[in-house]
Structures are given as C-alpha cells and as structure tokens.
Amino acid sequence: MIAMQYGFTLPADYDMAIIRQRIAEKGPMLDHFDGLLLKSYLHAERGTASAENLYAPFYVWRDSAAMQRFLGSEGFARLVEAFGWPSIxxxxxxxxxxxxxxxxxxxxxREIQPIPPYAPLDALRQEQHAQLQRDVERGALAAISAFEPTTWTRVNFRLWNEIPATPLPGQHYAVGHVSQP
Known part of the structure; x- marks a missing residue:
C-alpha cells in the first residue's frame, strides 16, 4: 500500500465555499476507482484549526500501478489545470x-514527524502500530501509519467522526467526502 497527499495553499481571502462545492460535485467520481482503497477530500479554513486555507486530498492506494493510473488520468489533469502542478x-x-x-x-x-537518524525502524513501526490501535480504540474510523525514507519522516493520518477530547497534534482538516470501495 502507498499513502499519497498533495495540497494547495489558497489565499487568505479565498472563498472556501468554492472548495466545498468542488468536493461535493467531484468527490463521488472516484468512489470506484480501481486500486483506490481510500481518498479523503480534505480542506482547512484559516483560523482556529489551521494557519492557512488548504485543499489537501489524502489517498491510500493498493499499489503504485493504481496511483500512476490516477496521476495519468483526465481527472488529475483537470485538477492541475485548476490549481497548478502540486508537489506530491x-x-x-x-x-x-x-x-x-x-x-x-x-x-x-495528519501528523508528520522526522524519524531520528539510525532509529530502529522495526521498533518504530511497532510503536506506530500501538498508536494506531489506541487511536482506533478512541474512535478513529480510518488510521494510516507510514514512512518516507528519502527525507526520513513518518506520517500518522486519522479520520474521525468526532475529534477526541484529548488534543491531537498536527494539521486538522474538515472532510468533504470519502471515496472508498
């Protein structure tokens, strides 16, 4: 499995209703995309929950072939036309x-943290698994733990129906739609 996210930082005065409308119209288009295990259409509005206006979908792919099919699709080409070429x-x-x-x-x-140099990856993976289990017990509807070995970072991504009472680290988003087979 591969987790993937790109994001667009929008101007401070951007009308975020445009993003919410875009999600409502286009969200269901990927509900049955072959090889997509999960896509969450995320947005954050500048203010208490976020320092910036953001549009930042998060994906979980079965494999790289499915991810590549999406990145080569007309839908992704239209996204790029509307918002620019994202870093993924x-x-x-x-x-x-x-x-x-x-x-x-x-x-x-979504929390992204550096992996300390020479950290024992198996032990870190076990710690992340235990954290994932705790978050599921606290009500997470989806939980992904992953790592990136070029910049040596790890990511914890969670979907919630209600934000837990205990403060959560990282970037917080509203979810406009979730595509899932």
Whole structure:
C-alpha cells in the first residue's frame, strides 16, 4: 500500500465555499476507482484549526500501478489545470485500518514527524502500530501509519467522526467526502 497527499495553499481571502462545492460535485467520481482503497477530500479554513486555507486530498492506494493510473488520468489533469502542478508526498504504508465507516468521517488529522537518524525502524513501526490501535480504540474510523525514507519522516493520518477530547497534534482538516470501495 502507498499513502499519497498533495495540497494547495489558497489565499487568505479565498472563498472556501468554492472548495466545498468542488468536493461535493467531484468527490463521488472516484468512489470506484480501481486500486483506490481510500481518498479523503480534505480542506482547512484559516483560523482556529489551521494557519492557512488548504485543499489537501489524502489517498491510500493498493499499489503504485493504481496511483500512476490516477496521476495519468483526465481527472488529475483537470485538477492541475485548476490549481497548478502540486508537489506530491508519497509514503510506503506500515499499517492501515480502513473501516467501512470511514466514508462517514467528518474530521481528519495528519501528523508528520522526522524519524531520528539510525532509529530502529522495526521498533518504530511497532510503536506506530500501538498508536494506531489506541487511536482506533478512541474512535478513529480510518488510521494510516507510514514512512518516507528519502527525507526520513513518518506520517500518522486519522479520520474521525468526532475529534477526541484529548488534543491531537498536527494539521486538522474538515472532510468533504470519502471515496472508498
């Protein structure tokens, strides 16, 4: 599995209703895309939950062939025409919990942290698995733990129906739609 995210930082005065409308119209188009295990259409509005206006979909792909089919598709070409050529982050997935209830998520959190030099990756993977399990027990509808060995970072991505009472680190998003087979 491969996790993938790109994002667009929008101007501070951008009307985020345009993004919400775009998600409502285009979100269902990927509901049955071959090889897509999950796509969450994420946005964040500048203010209390985010320092910037963001549009930042997060994907989980079965394999690189499925991801490449999407990146070569007309849909991605139209996105690029509308918002520009994005930098795409890609992480090999360590662990994923993808509940069928994820399609009802209303909130998402994403935490990216550096991996310390020479960290024992097996031990880190086990720690991340334990954290994923704790978050599922706290109500996460989907949970992905992954890492990126070029910049040596790890990512924890979670979908929630309700944000837990305990503060969560990282970027917070609203979820406009979830595509899931």
């Amino acid at each position: 982050r890609i992480w090999p997935v360590w662990d994923a919990y993808l509940s069928p209830q994820a399609r009802h998520a209303r909130f998402a959190t």
